[in-house]
Amino acid sequence: MLSNRLQNKVAVVTGFGSGIGQGCALMFARHGAQVLGADIDAAAAGRAVAAAAREGLAVQSLHPCDVSEPKDVERLMEAAAQRFGGIDILVNSAAFGAFAWIQDMDYQQQWKKTLVGELDVVFLACKAVWPHLLKRGAGSIINFASANAHMALRGSPALAHCAGKGGVLAMTRQLAMEGGPHQIRANTISPALVVTSATQPVLDNVPGFKETVMEKLMLKRLGQPEDIGWCATFLASDESSWVTAADFRIDGGATAW
Numbered sequence: 001m002l003s004n005r006l007q008n009k010v011a012v013v014t015g016f017g018s019g020i021g022q023g024c025a026l027m028f029a030r031h032g033a034q035v036l037g038a039d040i041d042a043a044a045a046g047r048a049v050a051a052a053a054r055e056g057l058a059v060q061s062l063h064p065c066d067v068s069e070p071k072d073v074e075r076l077m078e079a080a081a082q083r084f085g086g087i088d089i090l091v092n093s094a095a096f097g098a099f100a101w102i103q104d105m106d107y108q109q110q111w112k113k114t115l116v117g118e119l120d121v122v123f124l125a126c127k128a129v130w131p132h133l134l135k136r137g138a139g140s141i142i143n144f145a146s147a148n149a150h151m152a153l154r155g156s157p158a159l160a161h162c163a164g165k166g167g168v169l170a171m172t173r174q175l176a177m178e179g180g181p182h183q184i185r186a187n188t189i190s191p192a193l194v195v196t197s198a199t200q201p202v203l204d205n206v207p208g209f210k211e212t213v214m215e216k217l218m219l220k221r222l223g224q225p226e227d228i229g230w231c232a233t234f235l236a237s238d239e240s241s242w243v244t245a246a247d248f249r250i251d252g253g254a255t256a257w
Contacts, residue, residue: 111160119168143172147254189235
């Protein structure tokens with residue numbers, strides 16, 4: 001364990017089977033949190049639990065869990081409360097996004113599914129965790145917007161993704177206002193491109209894409225899940241007890257110019 005920054009805190013992390021979600025779950029456990037992860041991909045969830053075990057970390061999992069289904073989300077929150085006695089932290093990392101230029105984008109299968117996969121899943125998890133945070137008398141919700149909520153990236157057909165992440169940014173401000181009287185904090189992290197199992201094929205196979213991304217980065221390296229995990233740890237901890245309705249651009253400087 002790296003520290004006791006999150007000692008005695010209970011965290012629910014959606015989409016923890018890979019990428020940023022796994023990075024946050026492992027980082028939280030390293031700092032003393034009890035973590036319940038959820039993922040629709042049971043095999044990925046199993047690998048994440050195994051990765052935690054190799055470090056001697058106790059990360060539990062509820063899988064498969066489809067966070068676009070209200071009953072699954074409610075079951076997830078109830079499981080965390082029953083196993084650990086309550087919930088202190090929610091990380092909404094699970095997401096689905098379809099990428100296509102507007103002239104090619106299908107309304108049902110791409111546009112609508114992306115908004116469900118990037119907006120609805122956040123709403124459903126926040127709604128389901130809310131009574132548990134009210135009972136706790138405090139809490140931290142960490143949502144993921146994106147650099148794409150602030151800028152368009154040349155060459156990236158991210159129309160639905162931009163709309164979804166912009167919605168998360170706005171929704172989180174509202175959640176912060178509603179949660180303020182109850183000491184429930186809500187913040188967003190807006191990453192630039194982070195290397196994950198979802199982004200690696202694009203970096204490898206789309207000509208010129210990596211170069212375009214790198215042009216925007218003041219720090220000339222791509223993001224890693226651990227880069228986001230460190231910020232999430234701060235937002236989950238009592239160190240950020242006066243931080244709410246804030247957006248943290250963990251993006252290597254990409255949105256600054």
